[in-house]
Amino acid sequence: MMDISIDGRDLVTLENFFDELEHKDQRKILMSSYRRAVKPLLSAAKGSVPKTSMMGLYRSMGTEEIPGDTAILVGSKMNTKTLRRSGGKKYVGKVWYGHLVEEGTKLRHWRKGKSTGVMPASHFFRDAISVTEDQVIGIVAEEWYDEIERFINRTIKRAR
Secondary structure, eight states, X not given: OOOOOOOSSOHHHHHHXXXXXXXXXXXXXXXXXXXXXXXXXXXXXXXXXXXXXXXXXXXXXXXXXXXXXXXXXEEEOOSOEEEEEETTEEEEEEOOOXXXXXXXXXXXXXXXXXXXXXXXXXXXXXXXXXXXXXXXXXXXXXXXXXXXXXXXXXXXXXXX
């Protein structure tokens, strides 16, 4: 069960202000609130990755916005670039490889028949999600309202 608390802000006014914004400003607010809300998830996932043998995986944990969509990818990424498609548009994205550590692999062989071994499944990310799911869901709404207030404050400062 999730606890919901209401603070003293005028939520209706903030929601009306958000509805009147242009789509690009709405997207900026949502992306920022999503990034802030998933920080506990990233911390929990990083905490369960063994830093001695998987430092590259530990360093690659992060978020990436999906171009043209109001969503983010959360997980691990490599520095290798690849061509991705979203909504009919092509863009250069990063290769996500945490699923190999998460789900493990079967016995693999090189072309010359030599075995590269088996990677056992660790389920580090699934465990992090189950631990922080309620916390992240609770933070999203709070961060959304906070980000609208930050946007209003930035707009007021620019107008001066």
